[in-house]
Structure formats: C-alpha cells, structure tokens
Amino acid sequence: MNKPFISLCPEITRAHALTLVDWLEDERITCYLSDSRHVSRSIEQVIDRTQLPILTHLFNQGGRFFMAYDRHDAPVGFVRLIKTGSNCEIVLVIGDSDKWGRNLGASTIREGMKLAFLDMRAEKLIAKIHPDNSRSLKAFLRSGFMLESETPTLTSFSMTAASYFQFLREGAGGDSTRIYITEIDKARLEDLIAFEQGPAVVELEHELERAIVVKPQQVACNVITMNSRALLQLDDEEFEVALVYPEDADSNAAKHSVYSDIGTAILGYQEGDAIDWRIADRTRRIEIKKVLYQPEAAGDFHL
Template sequence: MDKPFISLCPEITRANAFTLMDWLEDEGVTQYLSDSSNVSRFIAQAIGRVQLPILTHLFNQGGRFFMAYDRHDVPVGFVRLVKKGTECEMVLVIGNRDNWGRKLGASAIREGLKLAFFDMRAEKLIAKIHPDNARSLKAFLRSGFVLESETPAMKSFVMHSERYLRLLRESPAADTTDIYITELDKARLRSLVEQEQGATIFELEHEIERAIVVDPRQVAEDVVTMNSKALLQVDDAELEVALVYPEEADDRAGKLSVCSDIGTAILGYKEGDAFSWRIPNRTCHIRIAKVLYQPEAAGHFHL
C-alpha cells in the first residue's frame, strides 16, 4: 500500500485554516500562485471574524475548496475548483516542501478530475500554470492535460470530458489498481446510478467507468462482483460482508450496499488487493482477504 494516495475533503476546519496560512507564508509554495496574497489575507480575516470550528462555507464562496489529505489523514495541500458554465478551473497546491516529489500532486489531480467531471458535471477542466513551474507542468501533462494556449506569463492546459473518460478506460494511471466488473453488473449499476441520489454516488459512477469489463462467464473467481461474499480486513478489524444492491442492504447482517462507502470501495477488487479509501472523517485501509462466494464462479448468473 505504498502507492501515492490523496483524498479531497470538502470540510474545512479552523485548524485547516491555520495550516493553510503556514503554507502561504512559504515563498517556495506561493511563488507561482497568482492570488496567494489575496488568499492569505482572506484566511486571516476569516479566522479573526468567525469564531467557529468549521469554516467550510467561507472557503466555498466563488468555488469549491478541498483539503488534500494523505493516507495517514495528514493535510498536505488543497484543491480549488471554480465552475463557470460548463467549464471548470482547477488550482492545486501541495503545501509542505517535504511532500514535493512524492507524486502527491498527480494523485490530487486525479481526485480533482473525478470531482469536476462526475460530481460537478463539467465538460472542460482548465489549469493555468506559470511556465517556470516545472513540477506542476509535468504533473498535469502526465495526467493527460493538453496545452491549449500560452503567453510568456501563463500556460493554459485543458482536459475535455470525452478525453478524460477515454483515458480513464484505456490508460489508467500506473499507481492505480485495476478493478473488474461484469457486463451485466455494469448495466445494472449504470441504471442504479441514474436513479440514486446522494453526495457520494459519483464515486460509484467513477469506479464503474474505470473498471475493466469482462464476460460474466470469464470473470476470475477471486474478484468481488455484485452479490459476492468476502472477508475483509478494514484497518484492524476483520469483516465478513456481502456486496448487494441498495434494496437488499442490511448492515446488521453484513449486507453492504454498493452505494455505501465500503461497498463502493470493494467493487471489482480481487483477493489479496490492498488499498486506501476515504470514508467520512477519515481514511481507512482495506484488504480483500478472501472471496468466500462469487455468483459467477458458482454458476448463479441470475443474481
């Protein structure tokens, strides 16, 4: 589980605000951030004016602001997404120099792409980068962005939704784990996504779109498909669960909805896979210890 990992959290706490101010006092961090002085002044004013533990509503004025956390739930940067019409602009900062070079920027970009296209429904994502900002240029180019325009002071890179979906399916990032889904499960889950509502349903849609689609009769027997039963290691706990559709969910019986946090997380992974996944308020570490039952392997193709 040593792959770069970033989760983007929409809740901004008072402690986060002080951390942001520390980052913005580092000229190495802010030298390519065009509005760093304005941001720093805004944060200072917010801390002084509002005596609340949660400041999310202040940071979301004019856009959506996310703290970037690593797998140990340590804040390492932030992402801001500003949508105007069908276009969205991303601003990304990795705030502590000790984290530079760990490919956390590329991981944060991937999470920003997911939010922009699946949650915010943008058709085009823009990143404006200073020509001397070599780290950012490299990270956005490796993530599939293409140069749209440039001036001596700024390079503008774009990602269109069509290109993003194609790359998601055909050229997955080297530090992500492949997941698998059967043709039948994909059709059913797509219909579910269209009907389901919820703040995190876009995570399921993303997993469906990035999955490698296989024939139900050819899926490996150690893959977690719909209605499979599996033994999980979630942090220090061992759980036996069944992955089911929402109408069959029963937490007390270990039947996890595919729309739940852990349910979405385990879809398509295979026995032995280990990965990190963000759930409300923290990151959990999951390992598929054993697939106890898979309907396809048992010949139960009607499930």
C-alpha cells in the same frame, strides 16, 4: 502499496485555515500564485470575524474548496474548483513542503478531475500554471492534460470530459490495480446511479468507468462481483461482508450497499488486493483476504 494516496475533503476547520495561511506565507509557493497575498489576507479575515469551528461555507463562495489529505490523514494541500458555464478551472497547491517530490500533486490532480467531471459535470477542466513551476507542469502532463495556450507568464492546460473518460477506460488514471465488473452488473449499476447524486455516486461512477468489463461467464472466481461475500481485513480487523444493491442492505447481517464506503471500495477487486480508502472520515487499509461466494462462480447468474 506504493501509489501515492490522496483524498479530498470539503470540510474546513479553523485549524485548516491557519495551516493554509502558513502555506500561503511560503515564498516557494506564493511565487507561483498570482493572487496568493489576497487569498492569505482573505483567510485571515475569515478567521478574525468568526469563532465558528467549521468554516466550510466561507471557503466555498465562488467555487468549491477541498483540503487534500495523505494516507495518514495529514493535510498536505488544497484544491479549488471554479466552474464558469460548462468549463471548470482547477487551482491546486501542495503546501506541505516536506511532501514535495512524492507525486502527491499528480494524485491530487486525479481526485480533482474526478470531482470536476463526475460531480460538477464540467465539459472541460482548465489549469493555468506559472511557466517556471516545472513540478506542476509535469504533473498535469502526466495526468493527461493537453497544452492549450502559452504566454511568457502563463501556461494553460486543459482536458475534456471525453478525454477524461477515455483516460479512465484505458487504465491511465494512475490506479495501480485494475478492477473487473461483469456486463450485467455494470448495466444494473449504471441504471441505479443514472438519477442519483452525491459523493457515493461519484466514487461508484468512477469505479464503473475505469473497470474492465467482462462477460459473467468469464469473470475470475476470485473477483468480488455484486452479491458476492468476502472475507476482508480492515486495518487489523477481519470480518465478512456481502456486497449488495441498496435495497438489500442490512448492516446487522453484514450486507453492505454498493453505495457504502466499503461497498464501493471492494467492487471488482480480487483476492490478495489491498487498497486505501476513506471510510467514516479517515483513511483505512482494506485487504481482500478471500472471496467466500461469488454468484457467477456458483452459476447463479440471476443474482
């Protein structure tokens, strides 16, 4: 899989904070950040005044802060989301200069969009970029943002929630492999998540929005639909799983809820597909080896 992979994690450790300070002392980064000196000093003060190993709560005052990890679970940057009313501003930095030029910025933007629109429920996402930061300008344009305003010192881009959902449905969200879901499964799952919240719901809603919807009678027999059983390879380990609704989940019987990391990850994929997904706080490679049972293929449309 060649598509750059990024995951955003809210937990901030002392080691992360020290890495952030190093990034914010790099003039190639700070020249584009209007308040970078202030941010760097603030982080250093946070480190000095507390000995706590986890500093997450201190970084989430006045906004939400996330470390960005690549597929090798190495921190490569950060995202900050600041919501004011119905609008949200995104601040993004790829701090690891060795990773520049690998399209990690665009992947990080997409993850930030997911959180802003599906978790924080923003109506508009705004990015304010230094006009000389050509790499960031291109990344936001590739991600579907539109120019909102421009001055000699600041270029503002924005995307509305409606545009974001259209972006996903058209398959323009940067996901290299499309997924398929039946009309019945989508309706049931949308009812399921209507009043739920949390990271699992965000990921599931994202997958539902970007999926190609088909009639149950027309879904290919090698697609993982709800209540399917499949043989997976997780890194180097093979095992069977059943994808079920939350009330039917049973880890002892390898029945994984669609809310679980593995459950959301495999929904709608086909035999032969391989994906990177963050499971239990680390990135894993999942390959769909074989669909062993699919209700639609067996004529069990009631499941």
